[in-house]
Amino acid sequence: MRDTAEFDAFYSASVHRLLGHLYAMTGNRAEAEDAVAEAYARAWDRWATVRECDSPEAWVRRVAYRVAVSAWRRTVNRMRAHRREATGRHVDDVSVDHVAIVAALRRISAEQRRAVVLHHLAGLSVAEIAAEVGANENTVKTRLARGRRALAAHLTGPDHHGVDGRARS
Missing domain, CATH: 1.10.10.10 (Winged helix-like DNA-binding domain superfamily/Winged helix DNA-binding domain)
Structure with a gap:
């Protein structure tokens, strides 16, 4: 049986850190957000197994990176459009x-x-x-x-x- 509270605590404790890691790896915040969200969804589907890993956070990060790489391969043109859009945005602080x-x-x-x-x-x-x-x-x-x-x-x-x-x- 899934432990919602345990997964929620894991998610809350790690999501911002993993998003930062994936953003730094991909250079695109939108792609990082998509990959991290997909990785957490997969972790939830397999939570009984993932929570037993030495590092569930490493599992999610690895899956998120693979999701991002797969997205790059499928959508090279979309990636270029995201980069052009992201370059023109004003970022505070x-x-x-x-x-x-x-x-x-x-x-x-x-x-x-x-x-x-x-x-x-x-x-x-x-x-x-x-x-x-x-x-x-x-x-x-x-x-x-x-x-x-x-x-x-x-x-x-x-x-x-x-x-x-x-x-x-």
Whole structure:
């Protein structure tokens, strides 16, 4: 029998964090929201099994990431339209640093971005990331190192500009 209160508590405790992780991985809030919602719906359908996992949160994050990847494959044109729409929106209370980091994350490979987000935003260890993404620890370490190097280049390179268009030093 399903335990509604237990699932509701799990959802409330983890949804904002997972949404942040998926947003950082995908670079698109609407897609992240769709993927996270679908992942939680699947978790509810399988709650008896999911709640017994070592980390139900990792299960939901992994499913949400897979949902997002599947959506990308099916709807490349829709993704471009979402990006164009999202670029024109005014966002309150977003720092220049936040904008720069999101832009830099979009410029590195999906594997590197996923590793960086899981490690630095989700706080997972290399071993936990390896288990979640189905890669060995050395691969995760390589993705993290290359991802950090690529982010640094995008954040400090000559093509990095602030919101006002002037080159940053």
